[in-house]
Amino acid sequence: MWLKFKEWADIYGPIYKTRMLGATFIVISDEKMAEELLVKRAKIYSDRPQIRSLFDSKSTHGSMEYLPLMGRNQYWARQRKFSHAYLIEAANSQYHGIMHHEVKRFLNRLLENPDDFCFSLEDMASKIMCTLTWDNPDYSVYCAKSAWGLLTQMSPAGPITNILTPLWHLPLFMNPWKKAEHKRHDEQQAWWMERLMT
Numbered sequence: 223m224w225l226k227f228k229e230w231a232d233i234y235g236p237i238y239k240t241r242m243l244g245a246t247f248i249v250i251s252d253e254k255m256a257e258e259l260l261v262k263r264a265k266i267y268s269d270r271p272q273i274r275s276l277f278d279s280k281s282t283h284g285s286m287e288y289l290p291l292m293g294r295n296q297y298w299a300r301q302r303k304f305s306h307a308y309l310i311e312a313a314n315s316q317y318h319g320i321m322h323h324e325v326k327r328f329l330n331r332l333l334e335n336p337d338d339f340c341f342s343l344e345d346m347a348s349k350i351m352c353t354l355t356w357d358n359p360d361y362s363v364y365c366a367k368s369a370w371g372l373l374t375q376m377s378p379a380g381p382i383t384n385i386l387t388p389l390w391h392l393p394l395f396m397n398p399w400k401k402a403e404h405k406r407h408d409e410q411q412a413w414w415m416e417r418l419m420t
Contacts, residue, residue: 243387245387274383274390381402
């Protein structure tokens with residue numbers, strides 16, 4: 223693909239725009255220009271892409287459901303500052319030994335069943351997060367399943383609406399991708415709200 227981009231750059235210049243499968247891409251073929259725009263002027267020009275198959279993925283309307291996907295809007299800086307403060311506090315407390323304990327459990331499982339490496343690693347990470355968040359590692363089973371559902375929904379290998387974006391705008395009665403996302407989203411949100419209220 224980069225050969226084609228280089229060919230176009232020779233014709234149209236070091237920065238140009240193209241549309242593919244309903245998405246607009248700005249291609250920068252000059253390294254110095256890319257560094258100037260995307261590193262030195264990152265506050266102006268960097269942002270996250272819109273993931274079509276998620277509702278309000280960039281939290282443009284204030285949902286703030288997906289902090290790592292948020293665009294640089296009025297909520298982004300506040301949420302980033304809030305998260306940073308809590309992560310620093312947790313790191314200073316050495317995570318109360320939770321990580322050390324789960325790593326030992328992970329290494330033991332790895333010795334017993336080395337072929338199950340991916341599941342053991344996922345389980346360890348999920349247990350650490352659930353213990354730190356709710357003081358209950360048992361929530362990790364649902365969280366791992368929920369995370370895979372979200373990652374699949376975001377992936378280009380997930381719903382076709384991530385590639386053929388105009389399909390997302392079909393009316394709900396004839397849009398199986400939007401119906402599936404409503405179901406996944408509502409179930410995940412209900413679970414999180416239940417944890418929040420208990």
